Each structure stands twice: as C-alpha cells, then as structure tokens.
Amino acid sequence: MNMAQLATHDPFITTRFDAALAWARKNSLFPLPFGTACCAIEFMGVVSSQFDISRFGAEIVRFSPRQSDLMIVSGTVVYKMVPILRRIYAQMAAPKWVISMGVCASSGGFYDDYCTLQGIDQVVPVDVYVPGCPPSPDLLLDGLLKLQKKIDEQRLLQKA
Amino acid sequence: MPQLDADRVRGLIGDDLIADCSSHGDTAFTVRREAIRRVLRALREDDVLRFDMLMDLAAADRSGLQERSERFEVVYQLYSLWNGWRLRIKVPVPEAELHLDSIHDLWKSANWSEREVWDMFGIRFHGHPNLKRILCHHEFVGHPLRKDYARSRGQWCATTETLEDELALVHEEERRRARELGDFEPTEAQINERMLVNIGPSHPLSHGTLRVLVELEGETIKHAIPEIGYLHRGFEKSAEKGVWNNVMPYADRLNYVSALSNNVAYAKAVEKLAGIEVPDRCKYIRVVVNELSRIMDHCVCNAANIVDVGALTNFWYLFTVREKIYTVLEKLTGARLTNSYARVGGLARDLYPGFAEEVRAVLRECVPYLEDVLVLVKNNRIFQERTVGVSAISAQDAIDYGWTGPCLRAAGVPLDARKRDGYYFYDEFDFDVPVGENGDAYDRIMVRFEECFQSLRIIEQALDRMPEGPVNSELNRFVLPPKEEVYRDIEPLMNHFMLVMFGTPVPPGETYDSFEVPNGELGFYIISDGTGKPYRVRVRPPCWYLYQAYPQLVQGAMVADMAAALGSLNIVAGELDR
Numbered sequence: 001m002n003m004a005q006l007a008t009h010d011p012f013i014t015t016r017f018d019a020a021l022a023w024a025r026k027n028s029l030f031p032l033p034f035g036t037a038c039c040a041i042e043f044m045g046v047v048s049s050q051f052d053i054s055r056f057g058a059e060i061v062r063f064s065p066r067q068s069d070l071m072i073v074s075g076t077v078v079y080k081m082v083p084i085l086r087r088i089y090a091q092m093a094a095p096k097w098v099i100s101m102g103v104c105a106s107s108g109g110f111y112d113d114y115c116t117l118q119g120i121d122q123v124v125p126v127d128v129y130v131p132g133c134p135p136s137p138d139l140l141l142d143g144l145l146k147l148q149k150k151i152d153e154q155r156l157l158q159k160a
Numbered sequence: 161m162p163q164l165d166a167d168r169v170r171g172l173i174g175d176d177l178i179a180d181c182s183s184h185g186d187t188a189f190t191v192r193r194e195a196i197r198r199v200l201r202a203l204r205e206d207d208v209l210r211f212d213m214l215m216d217l218a219a220a221d222r223s224g225l226q227e228r229s230e231r232f233e234v235v236y237q238l239y240s241l242w243n244g245w246r247l248r249i250k251v252p253v254p255e256a257e258l259h260l261d262s263i264h265d266l267w268k269s270a271n272w273s274e275r276e277v278w279d280m281f282g283i284r285f286h287g288h289p290n291l292k293r294i295l296c297h298h299e300f301v302g303h304p305l306r307k308d309y310a311r312s313r314g315q316w317c318a319t320t321e322t323l324e325d326e327l328a329l330v331h332e333e334e335r336r337r338a339r340e341l342g343d344f345e346p347t348e349a350q351i352n353e354r355m356l357v358n359i360g361p362s363h364p365l366s367h368g369t370l371r372v373l374v375e376l377e378g379e380t381i382k383h384a385i386p387e388i389g390y391l392h393r394g395f396e397k398s399a400e401k402g403v404w405n406n407v408m409p410y411a412d413r414l415n416y417v418s419a420l421s422n423n424v425a426y427a428k429a430v431e432k433l434a435g436i437e438v439p440d441r442c443k444y445i446r447v448v449v450n451e452l453s454r455i456m457d458h459c460v461c462n463a464a465n466i467v468d469v470g471a472l473t474n475f476w477y478l479f480t481v482r483e484k485i486y487t488v489l490e491k492l493t494g495a496r497l498t499n500s501y502a503r504v505g506g507l508a509r510d511l512y513p514g515f516a517e518e519v520r521a522v523l524r525e526c527v528p529y530l531e532d533v534l535v536l537v538k539n540n541r542i543f544q545e546r547t548v549g550v551s552a553i554s555a556q557d558a559i560d561y562g563w564t565g566p567c568l569r570a571a572g573v574p575l576d577a578r579k580r581d582g583y584y585f586y587d588e589f590d591f592d593v594p595v596g597e598n599g600d601a602y603d604r605i606m607v608r609f610e611e612c613f614q615s616l617r618i619i620e621q622a623l624d625r626m627p628e629g630p631v632n633s634e635l636n637r638f639v640l641p642p643k644e645e646v647y648r649d650i651e652p653l654m655n656h657f658m659l660v661m662f663g664t665p666v667p668p669g670e671t672y673d674s675f676e677v678p679n680g681e682l683g684f685y686i687i688s689d690g691t692g693k694p695y696r697v698r699v700r701p702p703c704w705y706l707y708q709a710y711p712q713l714v715q716g717a718m719v720a721d722m723a724a725a726l727g728s729l730n731i732v733a734g735e736l737d738r
Contacts, residue, residue, distance in 0.1 A: 034362055035368050036368050036369045036390070036391050036733065037368065037369075037391055037393075037413070037416065037733065037734050038413055038416035038497055038498060038734065040368055041416055041417060041460070041497060042496070042497055044460075044479070045479070045482075045483065045486075045496075048475070048476055048479040048480075048483075049476050049479070049480065050479075050480070050483045063362075063363065063364045075368065075391070076391060076393050078389075078390065078391060078392055078393055079297060079314060079315060079316055079317045080296070080297035080317050080389055080390055080392065081361065081369070081390050081391075082316065082317055083317060083318060083319055083320050084320065084361055084362055084390075088362055104393075110398070110409065110410075111393045111394060111398065112311070112312050112398075113311050113312055113314075113393070113394035113397050113398055114304045114309065114310075114311060114312065114313050114314055114315065114394060114397065115295075115296065115304070115314065115392050115393055115394045116314070116393050116394065117314070118314070133498060134496075134497050134498065136496060
C-alpha cells in the first residue's frame with residue numbers, strides 16, 4: 001500500500017513505539033562536523049550537490065553540539081585537540097553517535113608520531129569507522145547507511 | 161637580473177664570518193652567534209642588497225651528520241624583493257649555550273618562527289616578548305625535533321590553555337602605546353568590562369582547527385589572540401623516517417586543497433639537491449597539474465570565504481568546478497584529494513590518452529560557473545560592504561610579515577615566483593599577474609578569481625606545447641622499475657626492494673628551494689646526510705606567515721569581519737601547523 005492510499009483509506013498504522021522512534025532518528029541525523037584536516041574537505045564534498053548527503057536526511061549541518069546528534073570526526077586529532085574533542089562530545093545531548101571518518105581519526109593513520117592521537121576511540125566511543133585517506137564521498141555515505149542500520153536496531157531503553 | 165654580490169655580503173658580515181657554505185646555486189654564509197642581530201640588520205638596511213623579507217627562520221639538529229660542527233644551527237632565509245636575490249645565513253648554536261638574540265623587532269615574520277624553534281629544539285631567543293610553545297601543547301615536555309626525541313613518543317594533554325599570559329602581554333602593549341601617543345591608558349576597570357569570547361578551535365569560522373581568543377568592547381575587537389597547533393601532526397619529524405619519495409604523501413597533506421602543488425614543490429627541491437634535471441614533458445605536466453590545483457584551491461578558498469559572509473549559492477557553483485577537476489585528477493592519479501602524483505625525478509605515471517582533450521572540455525565547462533559567481537558577487541552591494549576595506553594591510557606590513565602569493569599581490573606587490581624565477585618554462589607562458597590596490601578582503605578574493613582565469617590560459621598553452629617523450633629523468637635512480645619487469649626478473653625485483661627499503665642516496669648537502677603554490681611561496685629547506693633518507697626537511701608554509709598578521713588585521717574591526725578576514729587569507733591548517 002503506498003502512502004497516498006494509506007492516508008486516504010486508513011489513517012492509522014500500527015507499529016512499536018521504539019521502531020517508529022528509531023525510524024525518525026535515523027532519517028533525521030543532524031551532523032556536527034568535527035573537521036580538522038583533509039577529510040573535512042571531502043566532507044564538504046559530500047554535503048555539496050554532487051554527492052548530496054540530504055538524500056539520506058543528514059544535511060542539516062550544525063556546528064553547535066547542542067543541536068546535533070551525530071559527530072563526524074573528519075581528520076587527524078592530535079593530543080592538543082583531545083580536551084576539545086572530549087568536551088564537545090560531552091556537550092552533545094543523548095542519543096548521540098560518532099562516525100570516525102578516515103584512517104587518521106580511526107587509528108592515527110600514517111602519522112605515527114609524538115603529537116598524533118592513535119585513534120579517537122581512546123577518548124570517545126565510535127559507532128562507525130570509515131576507512132580511507134581520505135575516504136571517497138561514497139564511502140562516507142556508506143558509513144552513514146551503516147549507522148542508520150545500527151540506529152534502526154537500537155531500542156528505546158537501550159543506551160544510545 | 162644581476163647576480164647577488166656575494167663580496168658585498170661578505171664585507172657587511174666582516175670579521176663575524178665563519179664560513180662560506182654556498183652550494184647548489186644558493187648563497188649561504190655561516191655567521192658568529194653573537195653578531196647575528198648586527199649582520200641581519202645590516203643586510204636589511206643596506207642600500208644595494210635590501211634584504212627586506214625574512215622568508216623563513218628554522219633550525220636543525222646536526223648531531224647525526226658526519227661533519228664536525230656545533231649541534232644546532234639556526235637558519236635564516238632572506239629574500240630581497242627589490243633584486244630578487246636569496247641569501248641564507250646560518251648560525252651555529254652550541255649545545256652548552258642554547259640561546260641567541262631575537263630578531264622579532266627587525267621582521268615581524270620572525271616572532272612565531274622563533275617560538276617554533278624554541279618549541280622544537282629548545283633554543284632560546286633573548287628579548288623575545290613571548291617565548292613559549294606554539295605547536296606542541298603546553299603540557300608537552302622535551303623538544304620533539306631533536307634527534308634524540310623518539311618519533312612516536314606521544315604525550316597526553318589534559319587541559320587547554322587559558323591564554324591569560326598573552327592577554328596580559330597585549331594589555332601591557334596597549335598601555336605602552338597609549339603612553340607613547342599621550343592617550344589615556346585603559347584602567348583596570350575598563351579592561352575588566354570588556355568581554356572575552358573564545359572562538360574555536362571547533363567553530364565554523366575557524367576552518368577546522370584555529371582558535372582565537374578575542375577581547376571585545378561592544379562588538380569591536382580590541383585584541384585577538386590566535387592559538388595554533390591543533391593540527392600539528394609532525395610533518396617534519398615524519399619526513400625523516402622514510403626514504404626520499406616517502407615524504408610525498410605527507411607533502412600531499414600539507415595543503416590538502418592543492419595537494420599536487422605540494423608534490424611538485426617537494427620533488428623540485430629534492431631534484432635540486434640531487435642534481436637531477438627532469439624531461440621537458442614532465443615539466444609541462446607539472447605545470448598543468450599545478451595550475452589545475454591553483455584553480456581548485458582558489459575555488460575552495462573563495463567558496464568558503466563567500467559562504468562565510470553569507471552567500472551560499474556561490475559555494476555550490478564553485479564546488480561544481482572543483483568536482484569537475486577532481487574527476488579528471490582522479491582518473492589521472494587514482495585519488496581525488498591526496499594525489500601523490502609527482503616523484504623525485506619525474507612522475508608516478510604518464511598522462512592517459514586523451515587527457516588534454518578532457519582537461520580542455522572540463523575547463524570550458526568551468527568557465528561559466530566562475531563567471532556566474534563573479535556576476536553574483538563582484539558588484540553586489542552586500543558582498544562589498546562585507547569585504548571592501550575589511551582587514552586591509554599595507555604593502556610594507558605585508559612584506560614585513562613575510563606574506564607571499566595572492567594575499568601579497570592583493571596588497572599591491574607583484575611578486576610571483578613563477579614570473580620571477582621562471583622555472584618550468586613559466587617565463588615563456590603568456591599570462592598576467594593580477595595585483596590588488598587596497599590589500600583588503602575584497603582584493604584578495606578578486607585576485608584569486610583573476611588568477612583562476614590566468615591559470616586557464618597557462619594550462620591551455622602548456623597543453624599545446626607539451627612534447628612527447630619520457631616523463632622520468634634518464635639518470636633517475638629514484639624511480640621504481642616497471643611492475644611487469646619486477647614480477648618477471650630478479651634484477652628489477654632487487655632494484656625495487658633496495659629502493660623501497662633503503663632509498664636512493666642523495667649526496668650530502670643542503671639547499672632551499674621555493675615554489676609558487678596557490679597560497680604563496682612553499683619552500684623546502686632540505687639537508688641530506690648522504691643516505692637514502694632525508695636528514696631534515698623543513699617546510700616554509702605560506703600560511704604560517706599569513707596568519708601571523710591576523711591579530712593586526714582584525715584589531716578594531718567587528719566580530720563579523722573576522723570571518724571575512726580569515727577566509728580571505730586562505731589558512732589551511734594542515735600547512736599552518738604541519
């Protein structure tokens with residue numbers, strides 16, 4: 001039954017409350033771009049017309065942690081940045097998710113040196129890791145779809 | 161252009177000269193530590209030499225080199241804008257006495273660089289007003305670029321600096337200036353009434369990782385204190401770990417918006433040190449990819465800048481241009497953003513068939529987008545009110561800060577290394593160097609737009625004139641043997657193994673080489689110890705010198721002007737912090 005029929009003939013559908021909530025959540029993610037380096041440039045590419053992240057309902061980019069529920073860490077995080085990353089993550093209201101975009105955020109990448117944090121999962125919980133240096137836009141979109149699947153499986157009473 | 165009169169330099173240095181260490185076409189002198197201020201001042205003020213730009217100030221830990229010398233050496237790269245001459249002055253600093261005189265009052269560009277040398281090597285500068293760490297965090301112990309600091313010894317950072325010490329310094333300076341001018345000094349109560357706002361490092365205005373602490377009176381900026389280093393990821397230390405070509409991917413990620421330009425700049429510098437001449441076809445290809453990068457870089461910079469002042473449509477238009485060029489480059493190099501296409505002595509591979517036609521077609525498609533954006537913003541009243549007269553800088557100040565590239569040209573100084581040094585046949589191409597008048601944000605944006613069109617002209621000519629032939633130098637021992645042969649024969653396989661594991665030795669020596677990248681002069685100061693790995697790779701990032709002027713640019717402006725000012729400088733954190 002398509003939506004038009006649904007509206008005219010049967011205005012009610014029955015589903016579980018947490019399923020409806022997960023459906024709403026996964027399709028209206030508000031990303032906060034914690035963009036530090038090269039990956040942030042690719043993130044801009046993902047948002048702009050060619051790849052268009054709004055096809056997946058995540059185009060409302062918010063730089064305020066209070067207004068966003070998905071942190072996309074795109075770029076290298078160095079030790080100097082760690083207190084800021086932790087703080088911004090703490091400021092986001094639950095439920096919240098984190099995508100680690102690119103190998104630098106995921107593991108430090110080829111910056112194995114005195115200043116680079118060897119993976120942001122040492123300081124914030126990560127939901128989806130997206131490989132690549134930088135990942136191509138399709139790969140980030142794939143990561144977003146994986147996150148949507150994950151959100152879909154989460155239940156209301158589970159900790160997000 | 162006449163040659164640099166080395167005898168005149170020698171005469172000015174006088175008895176303080178230790179040695180003449182010119183090599184590879186660079187003029188360089190070693191000078192006694194105690195005399196460095198006198199010598200640099202004399203070189204700057206001499207009527208003939210007129211070394212008015214301090215291009216770079218860096219240091220090196222020479223403890224791993226064969227030669228007998230003091231452990232540290234501080235290196236000054238001077239440039240005479242008037243004559244187009246370069247000069248390197250080096251000062252040995254013994255390990256027992258790690259200090260020398262500061263020159264922050266001779267050139268404004270020296271301020272941050274001296275802090276960096278302190279941060280990285282632990283060399284103190286007498287008389288520096290604010291000698292503290294700049295790239296590493298404030299809890300860091302030790303000096304990472306010393307050879308005895310282990311590369312991967314990370315140190316955690318628990319807190320962020322309050323910057324109160326720097327705030328006290330700028331207040332002190334404000335009072336001193338008021339006394340000089342006979343004005344009323346601001347009282348403690350007045351200062352306390354001002355509002356402190358911390359902007360960044362995670363803020364849309366801050367382009368990723370820049371932090372600025374601003375002190376406001378109403379909405380007027382009284383002081384701006386930038387803090388950098390939030391993307392300091394150890395380029396210079398990492399460059400020392402692999403073979404010469406291993407630096408290429410790191411170089412990509414300096415200015416990641418125009419990675420190919422950085423590739424070419426690094427390759428050119430190593431080639432100068434190793435004495436390799438690349439074939440003409442390689443040079444033309446490098447010109448084409450460099451100019452394509454320039455168009456992309458300018459498009460991204462202007463797109464971000466215009467969106468920062470509130471015009472979103474142009475962002476989509478300019479990003480379309482970028483996307484189109486990306487598609488071509490992805491086909492050529494295999495990567496969209498971080499291409500790693502150049503190699504020492506050549507290129508990773510030749511162009512694919514039909515590249516020229518494809519580039520021509522893409523550029524033809526791009527022109528209408530650029531023109532449309534110009535129609536939208538050039539005479540737009542709102543846009544002009546946001547940018548004209550905002551963050552203006554005089555030519556003299558820009559030179560003093562060591563500015564290069566479009567920002568310097570917007571201030572009215574027609575310095576373009578492509579025209580002046582004429583490498584890679586740039587002197588034979590027919591193109592203009594656009595110059596601004598007021599040095600404000602509007603001029604910087606417009607200079608960038610015009611440079612896009614000039615780059616189109618250069619690409620067109622380079623594609624026309626590109627000869628057939630090899631892209632790698634005949635005598636090149638850096639290039640990996642062809643893959644088919646590696647899989648078939650033992651000889652190429654061994655070659656491949658040796659090149660990957662041990663690299664190609666470069667004769668001991670050092671050189672400084674500059675290249676005009678979209679942001680200005682990207683310089684590499686490279687020291688080789690005769691092995692297959694770089695001993696020291698120092699980058700002269702154009703952003704570093706641009707951003708130093710930022711507090712001055714925004715002082716007295718409105719908060720909203722900070723965005724226009726920052727965007728128009730095109731600060732790329734990967735290059736600024738390295």
